[in-house]
Amino acid sequence: MPTAAELDILAVLWRLGAATVREVHDELGKDNRYTTTLKTMQLMTEKGLLTRSERFGSHVYQASVPKEQTQRQIAGDLLKRAFGGSARSLLLGALAAQPASRKELDEIRVMLDSFDREKGKSS
């Protein structure tokens, strides 16, 4: 399970696709040193969270696990830990923390419908 600092780096890589340490570090905007970001990314590579390839003089990193899979893992863990398995409570917490536009709410409804259809197929 990625830690907080690791998750921040993953989020950047999810946005950029693949990036150098410099790019990630600048994008993070934290006020810590470049070598801190580098070290964290090196550890993440050791753990298997990132993969690394050469490019000219420097290294290019990218997430080695699909975003969706990591997100599923994190959401599932939180769901179990803090929300008693209730997806409704989780969503309520999220929407209370950061209200969504009507458009977003509609998108959620569309997604729920597709889940329903899936259930229909199997039963």
Add this chain to the structure above:
Amino acid sequence: MPTAAELDILAVLWRLGAATVREVHDELGKDNRYTTTLKTMQLMTEKGLLTRSERFGSHVYQASVPKEQTQRQIAGDLLKRAFGGSARSLLLGALAAQPASRKELDEIRVMLDSFDREKGKSS
């Protein structure tokens, strides 16, 4: 922000309402020592996450912050950190990790509707 071990304890207290260390420890079912749970709960009390009151010979603890508020904080943090602020993605991750029954999906829809009504009022 509560840590992992702290969150597990909070979850138990949310279920039990108020409980002694012994009750929490047994409920947790982890294979660590009683004193570990005690120490963690003492630290949580210092941090202000729990309040303590006397009962007979032992102490009774309970969460000092409403469950909903803590859940909102946690969900909001994760939403921002790992899901780019998209509540839809968060819910997708949760449902992918642990499929919900049709009844649960319907409950979510009801909740969405009430959010819509709230939006309607303000605009």
Add this chain to the structure above:
DNA sequence: GCTAGCCTACGAAAGTTTTCGTTGTGCTAC
């Protein structure tokens, strides 16, 4: 060739979280 600038590597320190052993206290039953 030498210097400046950018990068990686490494190791250690600082900070947190989690764990547990030991000790002291009060209560109960014998």
Add this chain to the structure above:
DNA sequence: GTAGCACAACGAAAACTTTCGTAGGCTAGC
């Protein structure tokens, strides 16, 4: 009273995360 039991308190160690200083390598420009 005293042995046994359950609990609280404390301190320290272990494990893990996060941070950074320093050193070494490569390239471009002078």
